[in-house]
Structures are given as C-alpha cells and as structure tokens.
Amino acid sequence: MPEICVIGGNRYFGRHLIRRLQAAGARVTVVNRGSAPPPPGTDHVIADRDDEEALGRALGARTFDAVVDQVCYTPLQAAVARRVFAGRTARYVMTSTMEVYDPATFSSPGSSAAFSVPAPVPVPAPAPVPVPESVVDPVRWPVRWDLPWASSKDLSRLLGEATAYAEGKRQAEAVFARDAVFPFVSVRSAHVLGGGPRDFTGRLRHYVDRVTAGRPVSAHREPAPTSFVHHEEIAAFLHWTATRPGLTGPVNAASHGALTVTDLCEAIATATGSPAPSYRAVRDGEPASPFSFDRSYAMSNARAAGLGFAFTEVSDWLAGAVTETAAEIAAEIAVEAAVEVASAGTHGRRA
Numbered sequence: 001m002p003e004i005c006v007i008g009g010n011r012y013f014g015r016h017l018i019r020r021l022q023a024a025g026a027r028v029t030v031v032n033r034g035s036a037p038p039p040p041g042t043d044h045v046i047a048d049r050d051d052e053e054a055l056g057r058a059l060g061a062r063t064f065d066a067v068v069d070q071v072c073y074t075p076l077q078a079a080v081a082r083r084v085f086a087g088r089t090a091r092y093v094m095t096s097t098m099e100v101y102d103p104a105t106f107s108s109p110g111s112s113a114a115f116s117v118p119a120p121v122p123v124p125a126p127a128p129v130p131v132p133e134s135v136v137d138p139v140r141w142p143v144r145w146d147l148p149w150a151s152s153k154d155l156s157r158l159l160g161e162a163t164a165y166a167e168g169k170r171q172a173e174a175v176f177a178r179d180a181v182f183p184f185v186s187v188r189s190a191h192v193l194g195g196g197p198r199d200f201t202g203r204l205r206h207y208v209d210r211v212t213a214g215r216p217v218s219a220h221r222e223p224a225p226t227s228f229v230h231h232e233e234i235a236a237f238l239h240w241t242a243t244r245p246g247l248t249g250p251v252n253a254a255s256h257g258a259l260t261v262t263d264l265c266e267a268i269a270t271a272t273g274s275p276a277p278s279y280r281a282v283r284d285g286e287p288a289s290p291f292s293f294d295r296s297y298a299m300s301n302a303r304a305a306g307l308g309f310a311f312t313e314v315s316d317w318l319a320g321a322v323t324e325t326a327a328e329i330a331a332e333i334a335v336e337a338a339v340e341v342a343s344a345g346t347h348g349r350r351a
C-alpha cells in the first residue's frame with residue numbers, strides 16, 4: 001500500500017487529492033496545524049511546517065513513497081522541508097503556480113531597490129505563449145536569502161503582494177530542485193475554478209456576482225488570455241504526478257483552452273441566463289478584476305499531455321462551475337431574506 005503524505009489538505013483541492021489517493025488504495029498522512037478535522041481514514045500529524053524541530057518530531061519514524069506539499073510559499077519553507085524529508089520520502093511534489101511566469105513579477109534593476117541590489121533576479125527573455133516550463137528553470141533560478149522570507153507582511157511591503165507570491169514560489173522550487181535530495185516535481189497550476197463555497201479565493205464569485213447583477217466588470221482594454229483548471233482536475237493531476245516515479249522537474253497543469261476575462265464573463269452570462277456583461281476599462285497601472293490581465297502568460301500543457309495526462313477542455317466544466325457559484329449566491333440571498341423577514345416579524349410583534 002503506497003504511503004503518501006499531504007502537507008495542507010484541509011481547505012480546497014487538497015481535500016479532493018486526499019480522497020483520490022485513498023480511493024486508489026494509498027495510506028495518507030495529513031500534516032497541518034489542525035484547524036479542521038482531517039478526512040476520515042487519514043493519519044493526522046499536527047505540526048506547523050515552519051517549525052523544523054516540531055515537524056520532525058511530529059513525523060517520528062514515518063517514511064513515505066511521496067509527499068505532496070500544498071502550502072510551500074517560500075525558499076525558507078522549502079529549505080525546512082528539504083531537511084526534514086530527506087531520507088523520509090522517495091519523491092516530493094510541490095504545488096506551485098502559473099504566476100511563476102508572470103512577467104509583471106520579474107524584478108529588473110531599478111524596479112525595487114531593495115530587491116534588485118546587489119544580485120537582481122534575472123528577467124527572462126519575453127516568453128513564447130503558451131508558456132513552456134523551460135522559461136523558468138528552478139535549477140538555475142537564484143535564491144535570495146537576503147529577502148525577509150519569514151515575514152509575509154515585510155515581504156509584501158517590499159515586493160508587492162503579487163511579486164512576493166510569484167518570487168516565493170520560484171525560489172522555493174529552486175531550493176528543492178538544486179542539489180535535489182529526492183526526486184522533485186513542481187506542479188505549476190493554472191487558476192483553479194469550481195467547488196462553489198469551497199473556492200475560498202472568491203474570484204469566480206466576483207464575476208458571477210457582477211454579471212448576474214448587471215454590474216460592470218473592471219477589465220483591461222485588450223485583455224490577454226489566461227489558463228484555468230477545474231478543482232477536481234488539479235487534484236487528479238497531483239495524484240498522477242505523486243504516483244509517477246519517472247516524472248521530475250517543473251510541469252504545467254491547465255485545462256485546454258485559455259480564456260480572456262471577457263470570454264469568462266460571456267460564459268457566465270450564458271450559463272446564468274444574464275444579459276450581456278458590461279465592462280469598465282481600467283487605466284494603465286490601475287488594478288483590474290482578478291482574471292483581467294494586460295499581458296499573457298497562458299501556459300502550454302504539452303509536457304504533461306505528452307506524458308499521457310488527459311486534460312479536459314475548460315468548456316467541458318466552466319458552465320458547471322458557474323452554476324455552483326450562482327447556487328451559492330442564491331442560497332445566501334435566500335438566508336438573508338429569511339433573516340430579514342424573521343427580524344421584521346420580531347419588530348412587528350414588539351411595535
């Protein structure tokens with residue numbers, strides 16, 4: 001029976017991953033800080049992955065065929081995991097992100113004095129779109145230990161939130177990939193959609209809320225396409241990578257069919273029977289809605305597809321994801337209306 005460890009696993013698609021691993025006959029150990037009960041049938045190890053000593057102690061003598069690290073955001077966290085899991089696992093999968101390709105988060109000299117001096121992070125040549133994995137090579141990506149990785153607040157203040165996230169993932173991948181102590185895979189996930197209230201990011205909900213209410217969506221004048229993946233599909237993909245011994249290095253995970261923000265809003269209008277969406281064009285440098293981009297870094301999924309993973313088309317599941325979110329909104333509105341009626345009744349009786 002394969003022994004798989006999932007770090008995280010209690011918020012979004014990490015839960016699906018655990019379910020899939022169990023259904024395939026694996027014994028699953030879940031490592032998190034215990035904010036929610038673990039899925040039934042798992043071995044629950046309660047530890048903060050940032051605390052090296054506590055993590056090692058909590059794991060005890062356990063060893064694994066694979067670890068899937070769902071919550072690694074910095075090279076500091078990667079360095080801890082590298083030390084703790086060396087000799088404990090036959091392979092290591094880190095859930096990374098397509099944001100590693102976002103050209104707006106590559107530093108260049110002068111873009112942030114604190115970040116670019118003395119050793120600027122390289123700015124890759126303009127990437128071909130769809131972007132292949134080779135554009136960001138973790139083996140060669142520099143790790144900047146001088147950045148304040150231990151404080152997400154200080155890091156975001158210094159780099160901005162988007163660069164802190166993207167650079168944290170790039171440098172975490174680099175720590176694992178360089179002088180690897182176990183075979184390592186970084187899964188660069190597209191934007192994950194679906195699951196209604198399970199999608200804690202609220203990004204799809206932002207659009208469903210506005211389109212169904214006839215409110216304008218902030219968008220760039222010429223929005224660029226981006227990549228998406230269904231929440232069950234990314235769980236299936238992580239399962240596939242965790243149990244495929246020959247696969248190492250970075251691998252992109254995205255359903256076929258990149259969409260612009262206007263494509264997304266039109267699909268929402270069609271799925272919900274809403275009028276045609278309206279837009280408010282943002283000015284240069286002004287923030288837009290979460291899936292509006294003025295640059296394209298939609299990903300190529302050719303590597304994984306070539307190795308045999310059968311990706312879906314976004315159009316196979318998008319209407320279903322929208323309907324789940326619309327149902328979530330409708331249920332909340334119904335509860336609010338019921339509370340209002342009940343409270344009007346209470347006031348009426350008092351009057």
Ligand SMILES: NC(=O)c1ccc[n+]([C@@H]2O[C@H](COP(=O)([O-])OP(=O)(O)OC[C@H]3O[C@@H](n4cnc5c(N)ncnc54)[C@H](OP(=O)(O)O)[C@@H]3O)[C@@H](O)[C@H]2O)c1
Pocket residue numbers: 007008009010011012013014015031032033034035036047048049050069070071072095096097098189190191192193201
């Ligand atoms: N959503 C997207 O569109 C998207 C796109 C690309 C990549 N990703 C990546 O997907 C990953 C998240 O997936 P998910 O939301 O499904 O996560 P998940 O597997 O459900 O894990 C989240 C859980 O990890 C635990 N955790 C957080 N920090 C911890 C720590 N220091 N020590 C131990 N446990 C900790 C938390 O539980 P406790 O509070 O109990 O510890 C948290 O609820 C991230 O790596 C993100 O970068 C997401």
